[in-house]
């Protein structure tokens with residue numbers, strides 16, 4: 001997978017080269033390009049923004065600069081363009097899986113009040129464009145959202161996680177939140193590990209874990225229960 005990021009703060013994306021993601025690059029599982037949007041400016045001030053038509057607070061990022069940058073970064077192919085924005089559709093685990101199947105992702109990091117809408121409209125003529133939000137809060141720019149999305153996507157790629165089963169047992173992989181996890185010692189500050197987890201009875205352990213996941217989901221994210229596909233809950237689940 002090829003990942004390109006366009007931003008006015010390239011250093012914000014340095015974490016992409018650390019730890020797990022850095023190892024994925026070293027293994028050749030992904031290649032990453034981070035591009036400074038100002039490289040496509042032509043004025044002495046390297047201006048990337050201007051006042052909004054219709055008035056209002058803040059500045060809007062100029063279409064010309066973004067158009068030239070995306071023409072260059074997307075040249076020769078039809079990548080999927082992802083534009084983080086508070087006004088976007090929610091980024092979900094399902095979308096992370098979709099992106100993990102893409103050969104080339106390009107992320108456009110907005111700042112200020114955002115990018116002139118015509119940049120998305122123009123790019124949509126040539127490639128699939130998603131305007132996406134990572135949550136119901138507002139960041140200062142798209143860079144942090146890109147870090148979140150790239151981590152969620154790259155960890156799904158074969159060979160990235162040490163244990164592929166981890167991704168298969170993710171929260172949301174079966175539509176539920178993961179239940180609690182425990183490790184040694186057996187008792188810590190007077191708190192004991194649930195007996196069932198030390199029983200060696202794997203049928204009982206699986207049942208307990210499923211019950212914990214259902215209870216946690218019901219308490220914290222009841223809407224996920226309602227969104228489960230028909231037949232996802234067995235008769236035992238429904239008794240909880």
Ligand SMILES: COc1ccc2nc(C(=O)O)sc2c1
Nearest residue numbers: 085110111133134139141142
């Ligand atoms: C101007 O660019 C921004 C600003 C805020 C923001 N907030 C996001 C979010 O997903 O919450 S993406 C994003 C992009």
